[in-house]
Amino acid sequence: MFRRLPDLARPSVSFLLDGERAEGREGESVAASLLAAGRPVCRTMPVGGLPRGPFCMMGACFDCLVTIDGVGNRQGCLVSLREGMDVRTQDGRREIGR
Amino acid sequence: MKRIELLEEVAAAYDLVVVGAGPAGMAAAATAAAHGFSVLVTDEAAGPGGQVYRAITTTPVGRRDVFGRDYWQGAALTAAFAASAADYIPGCAAWYLDDALQVGLSAGGTSRTIAARRVILATGALERPFPIKGWTLPGVMNAGAAQILLKSAGLVAAGRVVLAGSGPLIWLLAAQYLAAGAKPALILETTPPGQWRDAVRHFPGFLPSPYLRKGLALMARVRRAVKVIPGVAELAVEDEEPLRVGWKRARGAAGTIAADHLLLHQGVVPNINLAAAAGCALAWNEAQACWQPETDAFGNTSLSGIAVAGDGAGIAGAEIAAMRGRIAALAAAEALGKISHEACARLVAGERKALRRFERARPFLDTLYRPARAFRLGAAEAMACRCEEVSVARVREAVASLGVQGPNQLKAFLRCGMGPCQGRFCGLTVGEIIADVRGVSPAEVGYYRLRPPVKPITVAELAGMKTTAADIRAVVRS
Amino acid sequence: MRPRFALSSDRDNVRVGSGGGEARRRSVAEAPDLGPRKERMTERSCEIAVIGGGLVGIAIGYGLARPGRRVSVLDEGDRAFRASRGNFALVWVQGKGVGMPRYAAWTRHSSEVWAGFARELGEETGIDIAHRRPGGFALSLSEAELARRGALMERLMSQPGMEPYPYEFVGRNELRGTLPEIGPDVVGGYYCPLDGEVNSLRLLLALHTGFTRRGGTYAPGHAAARIAPQPGGGFRIETEGGAVAAERIVLAAGIGNARLAPMCGLRAAVRPQRGQVIVTEKAAPFLPYPMHTLRQTDEGGVMIGDSAEEAGADDARVRLGILGVEAERAARIFPHIGRLNVVRTWSALRVMTDDGFPIYDQSEAYPGAFLCTCHSGVTLAAAHAMTLAPMIAAGTLDPGLSGFSARRFDVPEAA
DSSP states (O other): OEEEOSSOSSOEEEEEETTEEEEEETTSBHHHHHHHTTOOOOEEOTTTOOEEOOOSSSSSSOOOEEEETTEEEEEGGGSBOOTTOEEEOEESSBOTTO | OEEOOSGGGSOSEEEEEEEOOSHHHHHHHHHHHHTTOOEEEEOSSSSSSTTTTTTTTTOOOOOGGGTOHHHHHHHHHHHHHHHSSOEEEOSOEEEEEOTTOEEEEEETTEEEEEEEEEEEEOOOEEEOOOOOBTTTSTTEEEHHHHHHHHHHHOEEEOSSEEEEEESHHHHHHHHHHHHTTOOOSEEEEOSOTTHHHHHGGGHHHHTTSHHHHHHHHHHHHHHHHSOEEOOEEEEEEEOOSSEEEEEEETTSOEEEEEESEEEEEEOEEEOOHHHHHHTOOEEEETTTTEEEEOOOTTOBOSSTTEEEOGGGTSOOOHHHHHHHHHHHHHHHHHHTTSSOHHHHHHHHHHHHHHHHHHHTTHHHHHHHTOOOHHHHHOOTTSEEETTTTEEHHHHHHHHHHHTOOSHHHHHHHHOTTOSTTTTTTTHHHHHHHHHHHHTSOHHHHOOOOOOSOSSOEEHHHHHTSOOOHHHHHHHOOO | OOOTTOOOGGGTTEEOOSSSOGGGOOOTTSOOOOSOOSSOOEEEEEEEEEEOOSHHHHHHHHHHHTTTOOEEEEOOOSSOOOGGGGOOOEEOOTTTTTTOHHHHHHHHHHHHHHHHHHHHHHHHHSOOOOOBOOOEEEEESSHHHHHHHHHHHHHHHTSTTOOOOOOEEEEHHHHHHHOTTOOTTOOEEEEETTOEEOOHHHHHHHHHHHHHHTTOEEEOSOOEEEEEEOTTSOEEEEETTEEEEEEEEEEOOGGGHHHHGGGGTOOOOOEEEEEEEEEEEEBOOOOOSOBTTEEEOTTSEEEEOOOOBOOOSOOSOOOHHHHHHHHHHHHHHOGGGGGSEEEEEEEEEEEEOSSSOOEEEEOSSSTTEEEEEOSOTTTTHHHIIIIIHHHHHHTSOOGGGGGGSGGGGSOOOOO
16 A cells, blocks of 8 residues: 655546546556555466566566556556546456457 | 657657656757757656656655755756757657667657667666565565655555665665655665675775765664664565565574565666667676676767667766766767867866766775675576566576576577566576576676567557568568 | 777776677677687587477487487577577468478478377476467458469469368458458458467477487587598587587588588588567467467467568568568458557578478488478477488488488589
8 A cells, every 4th residue: 555645736636447436646657546546456467367566667567557548558657647547457368459 | 848749749860869868868968959969858757857866847745855865966957958959758668779770669659760860878777676585466566666656656655664675775765765754664684794895995985975975874864763684685575465574684583574565676777678679789797797788988889879878878876877978978979070079078078077976986886785696596486587477496497407508598498588578677587597507607698689679569550660662572472 | 099899997897798799699601619618518429419409400309319319409509590489380281382292291291290299298298388270371461462372272282293181262251250350451361271380489398308308418508610420430520518429410400501511411502581570468369270470379479470581690680661561461460459569579580492492311421411401390390300300210311201302402414
């Protein structure tokens, strides 16, 4: 669980997290939003199914992969959160067509 | 500086393309623009600063004291960059570079290639892999990752936070967390006991540097508030709820602690993927136990027209990165005829004078914080390759039983290095293991052969590349 | 003029390693340097030495070790051309053999024994190499392509001496029944039930594991510099890892065969032909049939090929334009593929003869020296292990393989 420091100079935005309404801050990375929302697991591995969460926060580890607005395997740490974004954690391999 | 939001607005050609908007990239771009170059700076992140000055123009954290004074040194660099005539495209990944200085860029789901007369790679550093048992568990992340979350989103890890590893960043993060009101529960320090004895002969070089005073004050501040266990020789985290971190010191004392977060760090290493994929020769740095591009004193690589500056050329810290960025830009200016050889030499000499003050401090830091061999090799049950889930034990066994000579053969047998991270998190580990089993230096073992795209692009983006009739003939055969 | 790579004071610790950069690899024509080496040099002897540890060499090595021959496979180090790296993991029959019906028959034979070979490897090593033979498609993106393909198949089947095998034309509508996600540009194609695929990395691992378990000696770091036939029989091979004495040798060194073959009275006119491959991130299974330029691995990644260029011995580069054409065609065959991320691309050098067919040869001047080269090391792995290797063990190639001898390249003397 990650907690926010008080008095952060950024407006709240709401987004969808696995279909449920969640709150984040405009402009933070989607990976940060997930961690702030108490979700340390982004996905499960394609071979074996073990859970992974953000590890490096700089686009190098590829563990923070989430589906954003229908597009799968996006690096959550490199995408800025916007109002109304549809974020889904992932299970295994990428579905074709998503 | 002209901020470009859409890839299609980037020009088709520039005098200089700079990859990376950290201290080296920003300094190089500002210098080049001042000498009349057309410059493009491309960076994956949403704003300038690289990792060391991450989110410096956009951090939501209001209190300046949280990050420490060094962080705010970056403000002068970003201001100079902002005031320059450079083009800057954030949110853009440079995925291709070749010896003809074609640069492949991807942003917003589209790709194009642009031409450059000179390229400066300022891709910075990555945290060194830290393969301990359980390092892939949710709740375990790099200490640098926690720092990025703090700077870019004002987030601190809550609950019981354990820091483990060695190197200045551990102390810096601990101090930042204390300033933010999030006291770490424990620091497990993995610097091998007695390593300070090897470092001590370099102390005279370190003594006059700015690092000493700041470093000592910072460490003292942290030690007053946080329990530190030094000389940790074994480390593992068990998959329990909460995580259970176990450690053992060199002389046998052992313990465990329940943790909500484990933050790992054992130094940083150059991010070499783009340079290597372009075909630049690499060299093994024995003191720092990592690979870096082969460069001359101006950052020129083995490929004409491509230079590397900053930590991407060799770990030396933010101040040196900026100076090296300026030196590389001056060399580019001379190469393009913007300044004379004499003017270049004079300006570079000025940078080198300042550089030496910081460079003298490096041997002490490098020796003191060289990661322990056991942690470079990895524990048997640790994942060596996170992407393909290959354990250290499996790598060792394959090397021994199949006579594997190097990481490329290993890749063919076990898939290590075939995942999306392209070896960023396994290349060094795999090299050390092979070297250990073969009884040679990692320099002889070598590194993965890297190819573009160094960051993923879609098949559709690749399909959009310019093609010639010869290209079509090479593919469409009966 | 300042030296290019002058070490400055802050880089005293930098040592140039032998494995780092592309700049240092020797060219195809150069022999390995036999100067002093750090690792222990060995003098070894064996019954049969296979020179080359790629898919051809290790399959033959395994085939020789199976019945208990004392075999050594001599391989290069980590940085070698390794044509095997360019494989597409297809076990492919359709379309091969125009100009040499014997090759079509040999390919078909390999395809027939592949299942047994895979099963045996699985039992021997515990490694499942995921071989399957659902049949494969060659799809066309225009009527002209389709017509060319059809003409090729007809020409193939109607050759004198050709044993035809089943294949069928599949029109667009029928194709959509089997593969509903097929793109609108696909006009149709040809299906052959004999085509299949395998996990080629696990195949390589299984062959090496099986080879070693059967008592074979794998010797990497033993690039062959010189082969000296010995008076009275046998051969002495000088390698960068020491000398090897062998009663028989098998040259399976890919493009290196060109340099080595004349040393044992053989000829191998082979040249490198570059091919480029793209692989995507792992996706949920959607492609149950291999295609000749597109397939999905058992782990889910989509492989996209294939190209052929005469680029010399340069496998260091990938040509973006070629990747572009490959990617564009793949995305037209299956539009969904367009959205997948490319994780890796690479190029490798096929070992190509003038007519594109293998060379299997034995030396008349120096009996006991054999030569094996082809550019379909995966498809022919079963035949190499189960059929060719026993011939080598017995000491002579079957007369049925005489058509593959390099003598076929001899210019006939004027009458």
